[in-house]
Amino acid sequence: MDCAGQLSVLSTVLSSLLLITGLFFFIAGSVGMLRFPDSFSRLHAVTKADSLGLGSIVAGLMFYGDLWQNLLLLLIWLLVLASGSVSCQLLARFAKAQQDRVQQDKT
Amino acid sequence: MSLPQGGSVVICYSALSGVFALCWAALTGARGWWFFLPLCLLLLLWCYLAKLSLPPLRFKAVPGFLLFFSHQLILGAWDVAWRALAPAPRWAPCWQPYAINLTQAASQRLLASMVSLLPGTCAVNIEAGQPDVLLLHVLDGNTDWYKGVAALEQQLAWLLRDETAKGPTA
Structure with a gap:
């Protein structure tokens, strides 16, 4: 960033590329949510694609912030990563228990 | 999970407090520390009673x-x-x-x-x-x-x- 607070051309290009990459993974995750055949497969889409999508968005935004803001952005991404993987497992466990119960009731 | 012994208890729970404080700062914009302090103590007490601690790393x-x-x-x-x-x-x-x-x-x-x-x-x-x-x-x-x-x-x-x-x- 120069004295006037403007980003250099290279920084702007890199930031834009990272933001577009993030957008791509968010769109792919959303399409996966609609296309994948069952709830377990849909969990794959939201967990993995959105985690990297948010990481790319955070990396792209880091060009605009100071050190403290960037550290906070990084921490927020790590928290989302951790909560995403744990909640994915909990949702999958709940869905499997429900599925098993329905199958048990049928037999 | 095993509970750390002796002096390592202080180091372990200090590290945990640091992690909690960092998360609080990130999520609240470094405000409301008077609310955070009792919350942090409660969290540490829960970690102690539930025998939760940071795992030792290589x-x-x-x-x-x-x-x-x-x-x-x-x-x-x-x-x-x-x-x-x-x-x-x-x-x-x-x-x-x-x-x-x-x-x-x-x-x-x-x-x-x-x-x-x-x-x-x-x-x-x-x-x-x-x-x-x-x-x-x-x-x-x-x-x-x-x-x-x-x-x-x-x-x-x-x-x-x-x-x-x-x-x-x-």
């Missing part, structure tokens, strides 16, 4: 683990993205059991959480047995999902000091 293994995890995270996201956007369906979901070699319950839970960010796998449950089995949902049963999970388990065995760094058995 710091030499941290860079390798971060590199491996970042690589797998990118591969996992790319894998699911191209399957979602491919014109023809490219999935064959199935259930797969994975025999866990990690011995500590906390390490097994960590493996189960991290597996969900690997390409094509999502952990569902840990079934107790000899050995304990991790039930996985695999997005495409025709892919070599086992290799990635075994590699992550090996990395965790190197990273966590409570685990012996031996290779998984197929």
